[in-house]
Amino acid sequence: MENQNSKKGKMEIAPELLDKMDAYWRATNYLSVGQIYLRDNPLMRQPLKAEHIKPMLLGHWGTTPGQNFIYVHLNRIIKKYDLNMLYVSGPGHGGPALVGSTYLEGTYSEIYPAISQDEEGLRKLFTQFSFPGGIPSHVSPECPGSIHEGGELGYSLSHAFGAAFDNPDLIVSCVVGDGEAETGPLATAWHSNKFLNPVMDGTVLPILHLNGYKIANPTILARIGHTELEQLFLGYGWKPYFIEGDDPMTMHRKMAELLDQVIEEIKTIKENAAQGSATERPQWPMIILKSPKGWTGPKFVDGLPVENHFRSHQVPLPDAASNPEHLKQLEDWFKSYRPEEFFDEQGLLLRELADLAPEGERRMGANPHANGGLLLKDLHMPDFRKYGLDVSLRGKMGNGDTRVLGEFARDIIKLNRSQRNFRIFGPDETLSNRLNSVFEATSRQWEAETMDTDELLEKDGRVVEMLSEHQCEGWLEGYLLTGRHGLFNCYEAFIHIIDSMFNQHAKWLKVTAELPWRRKIASLNILLASHVWRQDHNGFTHQDPGFLDVVMNKKAEIIRVYLPPDANCLLSVMDHCFRSKHYVNVVVAGKHPAPQWLPMEEAVIHCAKGIGIWTWASNDNGTEPDVVMACAGDVPTLETLAAVSILREKLPDLKIRVVNVVDLMKLQTDTAHPHGLTDADFDMLFTKTKPVIFAFHGYPWLVHRLTYNRTNHVNFHVRGYKEEGTITTAFDMTVLNDMDRFHLVQDVLDRLPNLGDEVAYLKQEMQDKLIEHKYYIRKNGLDMPEIRNWKWKN
Numbered sequence: 001m002e003n004q005n006s007k008k009g010k011m012e013i014a015p016e017l018l019d020k021m022d023a024y025w026r027a028t029n030y031l032s033v034g035q036i037y038l039r040d041n042p043l044m045r046q047p048l049k050a051e052h053i054k055p056m057l058l059g060h061w062g063t064t065p066g067q068n069f070i071y072v073h074l075n076r077i078i079k080k081y082d083l084n085m086l087y088v089s090g091p092g093h094g095g096p097a098l099v100g101s102t103y104l105e106g107t108y109s110e111i112y113p114a115i116s117q118d119e120e121g122l123r124k125l126f127t128q129f130s131f132p133g134g135i136p137s138h139v140s141p142e143c144p145g146s147i148h149e150g151g152e153l154g155y156s157l158s159h160a161f162g163a164a165f166d167n168p169d170l171i172v173s174c175v176v177g178d179g180e181a182e183t184g185p186l187a188t189a190w191h192s193n194k195f196l197n198p199v200m201d202g203t204v205l206p207i208l209h210l211n212g213y214k215i216a217n218p219t220i221l222a223r224i225g226h227t228e229l230e231q232l233f234l235g236y237g238w239k240p241y242f243i244e245g246d247d248p249m250t251m252h253r254k255m256a257e258l259l260d261q262v263i264e265e266i267k268t269i270k271e272n273a274a275q276g277s278a279t280e281r282p283q284w285p286m287i288i289l290k291s292p293k294g295w296t297g298p299k300f301v302d303g304l305p306v307e308n309h310f311r312s313h314q315v316p317l318p319d320a321a322s323n324p325e326h327l328k329q330l331e332d333w334f335k336s337y338r339p340e341e342f343f344d345e346q347g348l349l350l351r352e353l354a355d356l357a358p359e360g361e362r363r364m365g366a367n368p369h370a371n372g373g374l375l376l377k378d379l380h381m382p383d384f385r386k387y388g389l390d391v392s393l394r395g396k397m398g399n400g401d402t403r404v405l406g407e408f409a410r411d412i413i414k415l416n417r418s419q420r421n422f423r424i425f426g427p428d429e430t431l432s433n434r435l436n437s438v439f440e441a442t443s444r445q446w447e448a449e450t451m452d453t454d455e456l457l458e459k460d461g462r463v464v465e466m467l468s469e470h471q472c473e474g475w476l477e478g479y480l481l482t483g484r485h486g487l488f489n490c491y492e493a494f495i496h497i498i499d500s501m502f503n504q505h506a507k508w509l510k511v512t513a514e515l516p517w518r519r520k521i522a523s524l525n526i527l528l529a530s531h532v533w534r535q536d537h538n539g540f541t542h543q544d545p546g547f548l549d550v551v552m553n554k555k556a557e558i559i560r561v562y563l564p565p566d567a568n569c570l571l572s573v574m575d576h577c578f579r580s581k582h583y584v585n586v587v588v589a590g591k592h593p594a595p596q597w598l599p600m601e602e603a604v605i606h607c608a609k610g611i612g613i614w615t616w617a618s619n620d621n622g623t624e625p626d627v628v629m630a631c632a633g634d635v636p637t638l639e640t641l642a643a644v645s646i647l648r649e650k651l652p653d654l655k656i657r658v659v660n661v662v663d664l665m666k667l668q669t670d671t672a673h674p675h676g677l678t679d680a681d682f683d684m685l686f687t688k689t690k691p692v693i694f695a696f697h698g699y700p701w702l703v704h705r706l707t708y709n710r711t712n713h714v715n716f717h718v719r720g721y722k723e724e725g726t727i728t729t730a731f732d733m734t735v736l737n738d739m740d741r742f743h744l745v746q747d748v749l750d751r752l753p754n755l756g757d758e759v760a761y762l763k764q765e766m767q768d769k770l771i772e773h774k775y776y777i778r779k780n781g782l783d784m785p786e787i788r789n790w791k792w793k794n
Contacts, residue, residue: 013256021072021252023342024104024353028068029296030337031100034122035129036061036315037330042122043347044339048331053321058130059137060093062313065295066209067097067175071364073255074173075105077263078358084169086482087364088148089139090156090186091177091209098139098146098365099129104349105357107144107365111517119347141511141518145365147372147481152504154183155474160204161192162478163369165464166420170202170369170482171266178221179214185470185501190236192471194448197459198273198282200420203266206238206286211293213310222290229288239265239283244290246308251291258287281447298333301326368483373519375483376581379422380415384408384575388568388600394616395595395641395792401634402529402591404567405574406437409487412578413441413462421484424463425472433489433529434591438463469497477505477524485522485578492528492588493535493544502526506554506584513557513582520582525574528588532721533635533697536730543725543733545698548664551586552702556673561664562587563697565637566596568603569662576607588697590634592730595792597637610663610675613685617644617658617792625657627748628686632661633697636720639734640695641792643744650762651755654748659685667706679711688712691751695739696720717747731783735773742766742773 034042036059041052067089078085089098102108103125108115115121115128128134135142138150148159160174180186196204212222221229226242233240241258245251262285272278294312299305306312317323320330342353361368368374387408389398398404409424416422424430424438431439445461456463464475469490476486505524512518528547535542551559560583564570570589577585597614598606606612615621631640637660647654661667668676677685686692688711696703700718707713724736734740745766749759776784 013253018249018252018256020353020356021076021256022248024356025068025072025248025252026337027339027342027349027353028072028097028100028104029065030334030339031103031122031125032061032064032068032096033297033334034126035059035096035099037320038126039131040123042126043119043343044331044334048327048334050321050327054127054131055321056130057315057318057320059096060314061096061297061316062213062293062310063091063094063177063209063211064097065297066211066289066291067091067094068101069251069255069291069295070173070175070207070209070289071097071101072356073252073259074364075357076256077259078362078364079356080260081263082362083171083263084362084367084369085171085173085364086147086160086163086367086369087145088156088160088163088172088174089146089150090148090153090175090180092153092180093138093150094175095136095138095140095143095150096129098143099125099135102144102365104354105363105365106354107363110366111144117348122347141508141515145363145367145370147370147478149504149508152501153180154185155470155477155501155504156180157186157189157192157204157206158471158474159478159481160206161189161196162475162480163482164196164202164204165423165475165479166200166484167202167369167482168200171205172202173205173207176206176208178208178210178212178219181208181221182214182219185468185474188468188471189474190233190238191466192475193237193284194281195445195464195466196284196447197445198269198278200460203270203284205262205266208286208288210288210290211295212308213293213313215313216310218310233286233288237281237283238286240286240288242288242290246292246295248296255289262287296336298329301329370482371517371519372481372483372521373581376519376522377419377421379412379485379578380419381575381578382408382411382415384571385600385604387571388603389596391566391568391596391599394597397593398567398596399593400434400591401564401567401570401589401594402434402527403436405527405570405589406435408571408574409435410437410441413438417462422462423476423479423484423486424489425476425486426463426465426489427469427472427494428465428467429491429530430463430465430489433491433527435489469494470501473498473501477501480521480524483521487525487527489527489529491542492531492547493542495526495528495547496544496550499547499550502550502584503554506558509558509582509584510555523577523580523583523585525577525585526587528586529591531588531590531697532725533633533733534590534592534730535725536728536733539727540725543721545588545721548586548588548698549702551584552705554584556665556668558582558584559665560585560675562662563633563664564589564607564662565631565634565660566594566598566603568596568598568600569607572604572607573662588633594634595638597641606660607662611659611661611666611677611685614658614660617641618656619648620655620657623655625687625690626655626752628657628659628690628692629744629748630659630661630686630692630694631696632664632694632703635734636695636697636739639739639741639744642741642790643748645793646741646745647748651759654752654755664706667703669709683711686710686712690715691748692716693744693747693751694718695744715751717751719744719747729777729781729783731787732773732777735770740770742769
């Protein structure tokens with residue numbers, strides 16, 4: 001029961017309700033301690049014995065009681081205001097809190113019927129936690145209501161904003177740990193409020209949980225003082241509210257009153273924006289909750305402080321099974337929660353307390369946005385073929401492959417504007433990556449101040465840009481996890497900034513693919529442009545194709561890497577990627593004018609196969625080749641074909657087979673990757689005994705790694721990036737890394753000793769060309785005319 005206090009203008013919470021909420025909180029704390037310690041005696045109806053305790057104690061207690069406290073209070077406002085709310089748990093290991101809370105509200109048992117709402121279910125709930133064959137100690141994909149993996153320290157607020165985009169009635173409550181708040185991504189994420197449209201997007205309610213300590217050190221934000229902390233968040237554009245204390249009932253009253261005030265403010269902001277009466281960017285409320293780390297746990301262990309100290313971070317009594325004094329202290333800790341006041345004889349939460357939780361999909365553990373595949377709708381897709389380039393002459397110059405893709409993406413935006421389920425994210429590089437045409441359909445979303453001279457900014461844009469790869473990746477992940485589609489475009493060299501974020505998302509996809517109740521979500525599509533071979537103008541710092549190596553470490557069922565050689569292939573690949581589900585698709589494409597090789601229908605067939613012989617560039621039809629010239633990537637393809645043209649002119653009797661690779665996974669065996677070629681098919685393309693000269697977009701050893709167990713691997717000679725670069729010409733980038741046409745020709749000659757002395761003059765000519773090139777670019781500042789004007793002879 002809640003009463004209106006007319007004098008104060010506040011909603012006063014009835015003491016009986018606060019008492020019930022405190023009992024509910026004690027129940028979740030009890031379940032949390034039980035998960036860390038117990039494998040038996042879940043209701044403490046027997047004296048606690050060593051055999052009731054798990055042999056290995058894992059888990060994190062310190063953040064848990066604060067998160068339980070927040071969850072209980074969010075449940076109340078969900079019921080009171082009929083809110084559509086997600087809970088994002090940012091602190092690294094809050095697993096006991098979220099598992100316990102979703103168990104009490106019933107969602108856990110609905111998904112996992114064996115974890116029933118009785119004493120036996122409690123025993124299983126406790127035993128499975130951080131136990132072989134059980135569940136992890138953090139908020140993992142196995143936990144209902146979760147869209148954020150507990151190992152993703154620093155990304156919670158980014159994910160929360162991604163979830164809020166285009167979900168106008170959704171409130172994402174994001175608990176930010178004060179240790180997590182020290183990470184770069186989280187510190188930057190506070191600026192996400194400059195991108196949230198109060199009419200078309202949802203709300204993010206950050207709750208900064210200041211419990212004072214990390215693993216073994218105090219946290220910065222807990223030690224800078226109230227005034228400085230308040231000024232920090234005012235400077236970020238937030239309206240911070242503080243709540244501090246350690247007395248449970250006082251804190252319950254303060255939190256309940258504060259949440260009522262915050263929700264009313266959020267409603268007012270949304271209503272004013274919808275009515276058009278808001279003229280400035282909203283100052284969204286946030287909460288700074290300061291409570292003791294390890295709240296309600298042991299205050300001292302062996303004379304040393306534990307509660308409100310870093311010693312409560314993990315397991316406060318790590319040797320309870322072998323230390324009688326600690327065993328007694330653990331038993332007292334359990335009993336301090338008075339489980340008889342909230343569980344009945346069967347171990348079921350008392351009905352008067354269970355009624356505190358919301359019902360159905362209003363429960364945070366059952367919110368469909370946390371299982372985004374349930375809400376996912378296919379994109380309306382234009383026919384990518386109509387954007388294709390005319391390739392009546394092979395090698396005809398295009399104006400940039402990503403420029404063509406931009407036209408395709410523009411119309412995807414147009415066709416899906418009413419559904420509001422597609423966005424492009426990028427770190428201020430959408431124009432630089434030549435996706436210019438998308439701005440014919442939309443502008444960038446922007447809620448901060450604007451000036452008359454600004455361009456392409458609006459309050460409801462489909463492009464979201466911030467010069468932080470972390471935010472772009474995190475926003476997109478949150479957007480995908482809640483049932484939408486998107487694209488992240490980035491300079492190739494700087495995608496490494498989000499290596500760990502990609503890593504965690506790939507792990508999330510891997511685990512959720514094995515959970516039948518989790519529905520598949522749209523793929524994470526990463527477009528890498530401004531790539532290594534065309535960063536000659538920016539130099540060494542911008543030259544790095546190594547993200548491909550990182551990607552290849554993940555599970556084969558999840559990962560796809562595409563290296564389309566031209567615009568038509570890029571269109572075909574991206575059409576596939578935008579339609580796909582539950583993958584990470586990494587596509588590398590050039591933005592500068594480049595030769596086009598395949599007419600659209602050939603491109604479609606080639607991309608569907610992922611690898612194939614280019615018969616029009618080969619001359620071995622009907623016989624076995626003398627050499628296989630393989631390539632993967634747009635520039636490697638260009639240099640390979642240029643080398644082939646030299647060889648065919650100078651050595652017309654030489655039998656050459658050209659193999660182009662679009663789908664990098666084709667190089668693996670069919671047992672290692674679903675797209676992999678059988679050994680028989682691989683041998684058919686690359687032969688069993690002939691030399692293979694492979695020009696590759698990335699680091700050469702990746703191809704060796706993918707093909708190490710193939711029959712002919714010993715004859716593979718791979719050219720790629722070998723960490724040589726500077727500010728130079730485009731062609732010189734290939735020369736510096738020995739991947740140019742002149743080196744490739746020499747590679748062929750060196751591996752065909754049967755050609756005899758007739759190749760001596762050709763090899764010397766190639767060496768002379770390299771010297772000529774070196775002097776020419778240093779004198780003229782651009783590549784030789786024969787390089788700039790080279791054309792494939794059809």
